[in-house]
Amino acid sequence: MLPPLYDQKSRIKLLVLLLALLIAGATVVYTNVLVQRLSEREQSQIDLYAKTLRYIINTEDTKNLPFLQEQIIEANTTIPVILTDGENINDAKNLGLGKGLSEADSVRRMNAVLLDMQKRHPPIVIELAGGVRNYVFYQDSRLLRQLRTYPLAALAVIASLSMMAYIAFSYSRRAEQNRVWVGLAKETAHQLGTPLSSLVGWQEYLRQSDRFREEPIVEELGKDIKRLEIITERFSNIGSVPVLKAENLYHTTRNAIAYLESRVSRKVKFSIETDLPLDTPACLNVPLFDWVVENICKNAVDAMDGRGSITLRLRRVKTRREWWRWRKPRPQVAIDITDTGKGISKNKLESVFLPGYTTKKRGWGLGLALARRIIENYHEGRLFVKWSEVGKGTTFRLILNQ
Ligand SMILES: Nc1ncnc2c1ncn2[C@@H]1O[C@H](COP(=O)(O)OP(=O)(O)OP(=O)(O)O)[C@@H](O)[C@H]1O
Ligand SMILES: [Mg+2]
Incomplete structure (x- = not known):
């Protein structure tokens, strides 16, 4: 029968594992909900941005322009956008390309980002007078991108930390068990040593005595002593580094x-x-x-x-x-x-x-x-x-x- 301790231990392990899976699952689901909401908000923000841009470009009414410019166009400090006319890049915002880039590098990087944007979202088209078209390309904000990868990164960190803790824990448990086995074995060998040497003495005494020398009891005693010596040697070998x-x-x-x-x-x-x-x-x-x-x-x-x-x-x-x-x-x-x-x-x-x-x-x-x-x-x-x-x-x- 398995000792209750092991039964209990494996049940606790299973419970901890289930709990960990539950927490991991809940984290993933919850972050996904957040990602979804943020993504919807960014989508409507970008729609508004494009509408405003379309309005600003096409309108003759200049009264509201500074307000719209400031409140909507410049207020977008998070969503990366690129405005093109189909051939050239007319404007770009929040690309996070880094400072101190040469003109050529900056164009190269911008084109790379544009390519990436094309893959992610279809552009918003802005119709201009005379059939000319501008396109607003955009991608998710940095925050949204981080939020998407966050649960995976967090789970990977938690998993590797748990693994390390588990290894350290089992190592220290094994070291402790070793100490118990070794300590007990040493003590047993030590305790057996005293009566054993006294028995050897008694055996020698009987061998010397005229009365018992020929008795089978002396031989039997000798066998038992041999056996006890073997047992003591086993314990002493367990208690030290055996050769x-x-x-x-x-x-x-x-x-x-x-x-x-x-x-x-x-x-x-x-x-x-x-x-x-x-x-x-x-x-x-x-x-x-x-x-x-x-x-x-x-x-x-x-x-x-x-x-x-x-x-x-x-x-x-x-x-x-x-x-x-x-x-x-x-x-x-x-x-x-x-x-x-x-x-x-x-x-x-x-x-x-x-x-x-x-x-x-x-x-x-x-x-x-x-x-x-x-x-x-x-x-x-x-x-x-x-x-x-x-x-x-x-x-x-x-x-x-x-
Ligand atoms: N050859 C075998 N055939 C069937 N079952 C076995 C065999 N060897 C071991 N077992 C099972 O494994 C169990 C554990 O064996 P183990 O030698 O560790 O302990 P034990 O023999 O029960 O007690 P002891 O500490 O006296 O050796 C045994 O109780 C037995 O159920
Ligand atoms: Mg056995």
């Missing part, structure tokens, strides 16, 4: 399953197959690698209810180059661990790696989370479910560098 060495993959894997094989029901058959030469090396830390194989195989045994087969197959895999890694990738090898257990349903293939996810009465849900950390963080490899079918079985793939 990776090129080890023989086949032999290390064999040894890793030997311990389990002797402890689980005889009805579980272990087998190991290899497509690789027997001396193929892989870069690993033995105590941690053993731990991973043990966790995966223990789960397999549980999934088969103590009866079935577990096959480990060593193979070469195509090296994948991660986009964030600068270094050239090293050749990689994989171990596919296949069981004939109850399988994992499609929608849980990733959840099984979450700490706390378990379907067992006495499970902690830590085995696979730990295994993935060991492989991905300490070995720069990968661990994932390669195949699974409910009722048929599962294959976990573990990829290591060479």
Whole structure:
């Protein structure tokens, strides 16, 4: 079952995403309404401008001219307009061409703007006496153009800021999780150390004593001490930077399953197959690698209810180059661990790696989370479910560098 925390987290994520989409949608719709209104206002302003121009050019009544000139023609300080007679530019306003341009540059730019205006709006025709025609070309004001692109720019900025915040947040969360894992592991190794050295002392004492030397109890005690030492070493390796060495993959894997094989029901058959030469090396830390194989195989045994087969197959895999890694990738090898257990349903293939996810009465849900950390963080490899079918079985793939 997925711990309630994860359920809640994914629901919150979905809610935040929906809210963000809603805000983005509302912004776009609202700005569009504003753009529409402003555009209508500019259209009527330009119509009035053209009418006034037509009136001024054609009228003989000079009384109202200064008023019209001032209140309508000169009052247009925002909408770019160009007045032409079809061949020459007679007047231009609000083009924002910049200051200090040479005559030639200014004409070139004006023509470019004119071309742009022709594409955007049909010109307003002003009929003059004698069949002569003037044309008023215009385009949207700078404000209107900015307003059109504003929501896109704002959304792009918000999206990239949110992305950056998300990355920073998950990075700091991962760093915090690392500190917890490492701290706990160090503490565990430390706590185990004291009784362990005392047990070693007791074992030595019994070995020396005439009474117990021959007793099987001493040998059994020795085995348990060995096991405890392995566990302590695992925790201490998790709690520090583990040393990776090129080890023989086949032999290390064999040894890793030997311990389990002797402890689980005889009805579980272990087998190991290899497509690789027997001396193929892989870069690993033995105590941690053993731990991973043990966790995966223990789960397999549980999934088969103590009866079935577990096959480990060593193979070469195509090296994948991660986009964030600068270094050239090293050749990689994989171990596919296949069981004939109850399988994992499609929608849980990733959840099984979450700490706390378990379907067992006495499970902690830590085995696979730990295994993935060991492989991905300490070995720069990968661990994932390669195949699974409910009722048929599962294959976990573990990829290591060479
Ligand atoms: N081979 C498998 N076949 C089917 N289900 C599996 C298999 N391996 C893991 N699972 C599922 O993934 C869950 C998580 O496994 P994980 O090893 O992380 O925790 P756990 O085994 O439940 O507890 P523990 O902390 O003791 O290992 C298991 O409870 C099980 O439901
Ligand atoms: Mg487990």
